[in-house]
Amino acid sequence: MTDTEIKKGLAGVVVDTTAISKVNPESNSLLYRGYPVQELAASQPFEAVAYLLWHGELPTAEQLASFEAMERSLRSLDPRTFALLDTIPSDAHPMDIVRTVVSQLGTFDETLHRPGGWTDRELDLGRSAYLFAQLPTVVAAVQRRRRGQEPIPPRDDLDYARNFLWMTFGELPSDAAVDVFRVSMVLYAEHSFNASTFTARVIASTTSDLYSAVVGAIGALKGPLHGGANEAVMHIFDEIGSADEVGAWLDRALAEKRKIMGFGHRVYKHGDSRVPTMDRALRVLLDESGDTGLAGLYETLEREFVARKGIYPNLDYPSGPAYRLLGFDTEIFTPLFIAARVTGWTAHVMEQAASNALIRPLSAYDGVDERHVPGA
Ligand code: SDX
Numbered sequence: 001m002t003d004t005e006i007k008k009g010l011a012g013v014v015v016d017t018t019a020i021s022k023v024n025p026e027s028n029s030l031l032y033r034g035y036p037v038q039e040l041a042a043s044q045p046f047e048a049v050a051y052l053l054w055h056g057e058l059p060t061a062e063q064l065a066s067f068e069a070m071e072r073s074l075r076s077l078d079p080r081t082f083a084l085l086d087t088i089p090s091d092a093h094p095m096d097i098v099r100t101v102v103s104q105l106g107t108f109d110e111t112l113h114r115p116g117g118w119t120d121r122e123l124d125l126g127r128s129a130y131l132f133a134q135l136p137t138v139v140a141a142v143q144r145r146r147r148g149q150e151p152i153p154p155r156d157d158l159d160y161a162r163n164f165l166w167m168t169f170g171e172l173p174s175d176a177a178v179d180v181f182r183v184s185m186v187l188y189a190e191h192s193f194n195a196s197t198f199t200a201r202v203i204a205s206t207t208s209d210l211y212s213a214v215v216g217a218i219g220a221l222k223g224p225l226h227g228g229a230n231e232a233v234m235h236i237f238d239e240i241g242s243a244d245e246v247g248a249w250l251d252r253a254l255a256e257k258r259k260i261m262g263f264g265h266r267v268y269k270h271g272d273s274r275v276p277t278m279d280r281a282l283r284v285l286l287d288e289s290g291d292t293g294l295a296g297l298y299e300t301l302e303r304e305f306v307a308r309k310g311i312y313p314n315l316d317y318p319s320g321p322a323y324r325l326l327g328f329d330t331e332i333f334t335p336l337f338i339a340a341r342v343t344g345w346t347a348h349v350m351e352q353a354a355s356n357a358l359i360r361p362l363s364a365y366d367g368v369d370e371r372h373v374p375g376a
Contacts, residue, residue, distance in 0.1 A: 041187055045160065073133075080104070094329075099219060176284055195223075197341075207353070264311045265312075282325075
């Protein structure tokens, strides 16, 4: 096999089809089941977007009401999950805690142990809705535990976004905060064969179970080159300190060949289609907060880095400061990404399971030549 046939990182390689989303770098667009993500972010509750990704159609009013009622009934955590949380060191990274809890949630599912149950679409739809409903309660409890606060039970009179903020902060959020949070979840929900989604598909392709696929996806998302970037953006902001420090900081960072978190993308090379929508949502919070320091730092770093390297921001760049302004701990940012992306991951798990195609690429050997054990 010649070197030219090796595509490191599978860059530019089309490995399968999907009907779930279309990422188009030429037109800088993203469609979820044919709908532009900007239109969904401007008009749909996150519950409707989850339904769309799983079922391929936006729900009717009746279907949405029925789905919302089911989702709200699935929000409360099993006491065994609180017991598990109590065994995990309080300074463990929230990504590791959430990964561990999702693994436990899989052990509660008795249908998993029924022969043939692990690939049944109807069962997987139920499992997907279960994780969708459980993750906000888990993430909110992890955030409060880090602060030495008791968890707050979910409320079934609040929609997904408002309840998530209620459980996290213990006060009813403003409509503006709810809308910004909702927009971020819609934008984070799905993005074709990104590293964590492809991980989930590889696991699903062996006819393993949906929970195992989501646990693997969480492991992939944690990396700063992928989902961990939204947390890393804020660590960079905290490191730089203020807008007038950006130039000197960039000089040093680029001299050290550091990757500047929140910038660049494997597919989009002229800007991430989701950034303008998230940027507008962030500015609502920046205006409301009056935090001109953060606004200046956010604008200056983007302007300086784009001018120097011609590499554009990705969704994690505006999302980081938005989550900071909403009040989340920095280490909770990527778990928020989990709560959103679990919809895309599970849609892909079901699509892959229906295709019955084991994912198993080839490798080109470049180790030592064959040799033999002396005397063997
Ligand atoms: C997400 O795939 C998805 O869709 C992911 C995602 C989703 O919704 O699922 O969109 C979410 O993961 C967004 C990306 C978040 N990650 C970051 O913000 C981390 C910083 N970004 C980079 O690590 C990088 O841009 C990647 C990993 C995102 C993409 O890298 P590629 O496509 O492998 O490109 P590359 O690393 O080969 O970069 C090409 C050149 C290199 O320079 P040279 O070595 O050729 O001289 O551009 C440089 C890179 O060094 N470069 C950067 C850079 N991004 C690219 N240099 C500094 N800082 C950066 N951020």
